Structure formats: structure tokens, C-alpha cells
Amino acid sequence: KKALGRKMFVPNRRDAIKTASQADAQEVECAFTERHRSHRLWFTIGPLPTAIGNCMSIQQPRTGARTALALLLGINFFNYIDRYILASVEPSIRATFFVPGDPNAMAITGALGTAFIVSYMISAPALGWLADRFSRWVIIGSAVILWSLASGASGLAGSIAALFITRIFVGIGEGGYGPAAPPIISDLFPLATRGRVLAVFFTAIPVGSALGYV
DSSP: OHHHHHHHHHHHHHHHHHHHHHHHHHHHHHHHHHHHTTTOOOOOSSSHHHHHHHHHOOSSOOTTHHHHHHHHHHHHHHHHHHHHHHHHTHHHHHHHHSOTTOTTHHHHHHHHHHHHHHHHHHHHHHHHHHHTTSOHHHHHHHHHHHHHHHHHHHHHOOSHHHHHHHHHHHHHHHHHHHHHHHHHHHHHSOHHHHHHHHHHHTTHHHHHHHHTTO
């Protein structure tokens, strides 16, 4: 009888633990869904990865999803226009800040692109880490304001050094937008259409890059 009772007790205890784990997962999923509305992502151990998968498996686009896509797509166009416009005006920059025939002119104007790339490369991982812990819309808004001001200041730069500094801030601003925008789109659209929606979003790369030279 003791052996039989022990055999019956172990499965029942496992069932109870399994039931409790499922209840915990459901509770975490509900809590995550509420936090998910503000586009925050937080990490812990236990059943949360399952809860994340369930929360993100929506069947229909969320309210305002298409409006958000249009807004983020427009911002992304300007992102790539601003990124590549420097190359199209490089001869004008060289003519403005250097005497004709200066052997160092092209190397210095080329450093403007390096300033952007390095600042973007450093800021993107850091701001991406923040975007997983704070409101992504706040990160995007701050990034757009920063790079818009820096872009405007680029047109007012009175020296190559000032232009160099403005390109650094443009890189920081765009480094905040890049990691934050695609996760918002993924949050707003169901898995079945998410690939197509992201494809629309990333059309800004070739189109915006081409417009930067116009």
C-alpha cells in the first residue's frame, strides 16, 4: 500500500506542479500583455518566453497599426535620405571649405562619413538596449528630434569641424531609430503578415538612398 501510494503521489505532485506552472505562465502572459501596450520588453527566467510567444501571436493588426507603419515608413525614408545626401553634396562641401587643388580635401570630407558610421555603430547597440527597457516611441521621438536638429545645423555649419560634429549627432540620432522601429512594427502586426509589412518598411533603404542623391 505504501509503495502504491507513493507511486500515485508522485504523478499527482507533478501534475500539481505542471498546473501551477501553467497558471504562472498565464499570469505572466497577462501581465506582459499590459506592459506590451507601451512597447516595453523585460526579461526573467521561468515561463516568460512562452508568454512572450503567446502575446506576440496576434491574429489581427492592433489598433492604429497602419498609421504607425505609415509614420515609421516616412521617418525611415528621411533617415536614408539624410544618410546619403552628404555624398551627393561632397563636391560642394569641398569647394566651400577648401582651396582648389588641396590634396587633403577629399580625405577630410570622407572623414565626415566615417564620423557618421562610427557614431552610429557605437550608439545603436546602446540605444537598442534602452529600447528593450523603456518606451520605444520615446526613444524614436528623441532620436528623430536629435538628428533633425543636427541635420539643420549641418546646413548652417561654418567650418568643416562644425560639420564633422553635426554628422556625429546625426549618427547618434539614427542609431536610436534603427533598433527601435522594427520591433514596434513586429508588435503591431500578426506573424502571418509581419514579413510583408517589414518588407514595406525597408523599401525606405533603396528608395531613400536614391532620393538622397536627387
